[in-house]
Amino acid sequence: QKEVEQDPGPLSVPEGAIVSLNCTYSNSAFQYFMWYRQYSRKGPELLMYTYSSGNKEDGRFTAQVDKSSKYISLFIRDSQPSDSATYLCAMSLDTGGFKTIFGAGTRLFVKA
Amino acid sequence: DARVTQTPRHKVTEMGQEVTMRCQPILGHNTVFWYRQTMMQGLELLAYFRNRAPLDDSGMPKDRFSAEMPDATLATLKIQPSEPRDSAVYFCASGLVPGFLQGYGYTFGSGTRLTVV
Numbered sequence: 001q002k003e004v005e006q007d008p009g010p011l012s013v014p015e016g017a018i019v020s021l022n023c024t025y026s027n028s029a030f031q032y033f034m035w036y037r038q039y040s041r042k043g044p045e046l047l048m049y050t051y052s053s054g055n056k057e058d059g060r061f062t063a064q065v066d067k068s069s070k071y072i073s074l075f076i077r078d079s080q081p082s083d084s085a086t087y088l089c090a091m092s093l094d095t096g097g098f099k100t101i102f103g104a105g106t107r108l109f110v111k112a
Numbered sequence: 113d114a115r116v117t118q119t120p121r122h123k124v125t126e127m128g129q130e131v132t133m134r135c136q137p138i139l140g141h142n143t144v145f146w147y148r149q150t151m152m153q154g155l156e157l158l159a160y161f162r163n164r165a166p167l168d169d170s171g172m173p174k175d176r177f178s179a180e181m182p183d184a185t186l187a188t189l190k191i192q193p194s195e196p197r198d199s200a201v202y203f204c205a206s207g208l209v210p211g212f213l214q215g216y217g218y219t220f221g222s223g224t225r226l227t228v229v
Contacts, residue, residue, distance in 0.1 A: 034217055043116070043203050043220030044155070088155065099168070100218070104154040 003027055006089055006103030015112050019076040023089035023103045026070065030091040030101075033065050035074045038086045038105065047087070048074065079110045114138045118204050118221035125228055130192040133224045135204030136185055144187045145218060146172075146179055147203040155203070161187065162209065194228045201225050 006023045013019055021035075032051055036044035048063040050056045050072075056063045062075040072091075076083055089103040117136040125131055137144050146158040159169035159179040169179055176195070181187045191198055205218035 036217075041222070043205070043222050045220065046217035049217060099157065102155040 001026065002104075004089065004091060004101050004103045007106055008104050010107040010109055012109040012111060013079055015079060015081060015110055017079050017110070019074075019079050019083070019108060019110075021074040021076075021087050021089075021106050021108070023072050024070055025072070025091060025101075027091075027093075027101075028067070028070065029093050031094075032092040033063070033072050034090040034092075034100070035061075035063055036088040036090055036102075038088060040085075044088055044102075079108075081110045081112045084108055084110050114219070116204055116206050116219050116221035118202075118224050120224060121222065122225045123227070125194055125226070127195055127228055128193040129228075130190065131194050131198075131226060131228075133189045133202050133204075133226070135187040135189075135206075135221060137187060137204070137206030138219055139185070141206035141208050141219075143207045143209050144181060145205040145207075146187070146189050147205065147220075149201045149203060149223070150199075158189070158202075191226075194226075196228045199227050 004025045034049045035047045037047045038044040048058055048061055050063050050065050053065045053067045060077045064073040086105040086107050088105040090100050092100040119134045143162045145160040148156045148158055158171045160167055161181045164181040176191055178190045201223040203220050203223045205220040207218040
């Protein structure tokens with residue numbers, strides 16, 4: 001079993017829909033939780049970051065962490081075709097970010 | 113915008129040949145990572161350096177892979193001899209520690225797409 005599980009999709013939604021992306025993990029020691037976005041033929045870019053449990057909002061994006069359930073989510077409101085990308089969850093044990101473990105990524109398509 | 117530069121962007125080589133991938137991290141970043149991405153395995157950490165010193169390369173096949181950082185502006189990943197199973201996209205990423213705690217994360221390059229035939 002992988003430390004971080006993420007449904008690879010693909011997930012296809014119409015423009016304007018609310019998108020929910022999720023990851024589960026097995027290691028309760030993870031403290032730092034991140035979402036990266038990766039466009040085709042590009043490297044991942046950091047989208048959002050949270051520490052421990054709770055919610056964090058940034059524009060149309062909301063990240064949620066539920067450590068009791070070992071479950072993290074990324075919500076995208078009013079999805080746009082430009083949001084079409086692969087979204088990778090990632091988590092780390094330590095403040096240095098060493099040995100960050102990535103999920104496999106979920107491919108998202110937002111249709112105009 | 114500061115960026116991590118990787119060369120070459122694409123490389124096709126024959127099995128058994130040596131492959132060298134290069135990375136120029138962002139100036140001022142003290143931590144450099146090498147990742148490999150495949151459809152089957154996703155992103156796998158191969159090695160990382162802090163202040164140019166190798167901290168962990170347990171993710172690399174030691175017999176054929178080597179990673180070095182000869183100076184602060186250059187990191188290299190070498191495969192010798194290359195095998196078809198090495199075909200993947202290799203990413204370099206750099207970051208600033210401390211600073212990661214503030215959510216800076218890593219900045220990834222655009223990757224080197226390696227095909228070994």
